[in-house]
Amino acid sequence: MQIDLNGKVAIVTGAGRGIGREIALTLASEGVVTVVTDVNEANLEAIKNEFERLGYQGSQYRCDVRDFHRIQEVVEAVVQTYGHLDILVNNAGVAGGGPVSSLQEEVWDLNLDINLKGTFQMCKAVIPVMKRQKSGRIINAASFAAIVPSYGSAAYASSKAGVSQFTRVLAGELGPWNITVNCYAPGMIPTEMNHFAERPEKEQERLLDTLTLRRWGSKREVANLVCFLASDLAEYITGTMIDVSGGKLATQIPKIAYEKAGVENNE
Numbered sequence: 001m002q003i004d005l006n007g008k009v010a011i012v013t014g015a016g017r018g019i020g021r022e023i024a025l026t027l028a029s030e031g032v033v034t035v036v037t038d039v040n041e042a043n044l045e046a047i048k049n050e051f052e053r054l055g056y057q058g059s060q061y062r063c064d065v066r067d068f069h070r071i072q073e074v075v076e077a078v079v080q081t082y083g084h085l086d087i088l089v090n091n092a093g094v095a096g097g098g099p100v101s102s103l104q105e106e107v108w109d110l111n112l113d114i115n116l117k118g119t120f121q122m123c124k125a126v127i128p129v130m131k132r133q134k135s136g137r138i139i140n141a142a143s144f145a146a147i148v149p150s151y152g153s154a155a156y157a158s159s160k161a162g163v164s165q166f167t168r169v170l171a172g173e174l175g176p177w178n179i180t181v182n183c184y185a186p187g188m189i190p191t192e193m194n195h196f197a198e199r200p201e202k203e204q205e206r207l208l209d210t211l212t213l214r215r216w217g218s219k220r221e222v223a224n225l226v227c228f229l230a231s232d233l234a235e236y237i238t239g240t241m242i243d244v245s246g247g248k249l250a251t252q253i254p255k256i257a258y259e260k261a262g263v264e265n266n267e
Ligand SMILES: NC(=O)c1ccc[n+]([C@@H]2O[C@H](COP(=O)([O-])OP(=O)(O)OC[C@H]3O[C@@H](n4cnc5c(N)ncnc54)[C@H](O)[C@@H]3O)[C@@H](O)[C@H]2O)c1
Pocket: 013, 014, 015, 016, 017, 018, 019, 020, 037, 038, 039, 040, 043, 063, 064, 065, 066, 090, 091, 092, 093, 094, 095, 114, 118, 141, 142, 143, 144, 145, 185, 186, 187, 188, 189, 190, 191, 192, 193, 194
C-alpha cells in the first residue's frame, strides 16, 4: 500500500515554521504542489529557499488568516496558476493564555480570531473551488486541548474545541460534493510555540508522565497523519478528530506501566 499524492495542489497555512513547515515539506516530498502561507516574511523566504534547494514545486504567499480579502486573492492566484486546489491544511495558530480571572480580552480575541475564525475564513474561500471540482480535502489543526484542556488555557482550548465542532459541521455540509473535512489533535510536539523540550527537567518529567508512549511527538509524526488524511487511503474518513498524542491520558496514570516494566521511557 502506498500513499499517492503526486500532482495534487495544497495550501498549508502558517507553514513558515514549526509543524506547518514540516507538513508543507512532507507534502511537497510526496509530489504535492505546495503553497505555503504565513504572516512571517523571513520564514517564507527561508522555506522558499528550501523548496528551491530540494527541487520541490510550489509557491509562497504572505497571508494573514484574519484577512478574508487577502485569503481570496491567494486562493484565486493558486487556482489560476495551478488549475485546481485539492488540499487545504489549516495549521496556522497561536497559543496564548492565563486563568480566566485575569485573561485579557485581546488574548481571548487573538486565539479565537486566528485559530477558529481563521480556519472558517480559509474554508469559506476554498469551498466554491472544491465544490466545482466535486472533490477536496480540508484538514484542520485542533489540539489535545480540545479533548482535555489544561490550566489557564481557556482561550486556546475554547478555540480548538471550536475547530473540532466546526470540522464536524462542515463535513456534514460538504459530503454531497465529495469533500472530506477532518481535524487532528497533536499532544506535545516541541516547537517555538511551547519549548517543551527546553523546560526544566522536573517539569518535562511531569508532562511526559501523562503520555502512554512517554516521549515528545515529532513534527514529522503529525505531518505523516496529515499526508494520510490528504490521500486516497483516507477517502472514507470525514467529520472526525484524530488524536496524535502518543496516547496522552489514554489511561489514568500511564507512568505505572513504565514503573512495572522497570524502564524510563520506550526509546
Ligand atoms: N506544537 C504542539 O504541541 C501543538 C499541539 C496541539 C496543537 N498544535 C497546533 O498546531 C499548529 C502549529 O503549531 P506549532 O507548534 O507549529 O506553532 P508555531 O508557533 O511554531 O507555528 C505557528 C505558525 O502560524 C503562523 N501564524 C500565526 N498567526 C498567523 C496568522 N494570523 N496568519 C497566518 N499565519 C499565522 C506563525 O507565523 C507560525 O509560522 C497550531 O495550530 C497549534 O495550535 C500544536
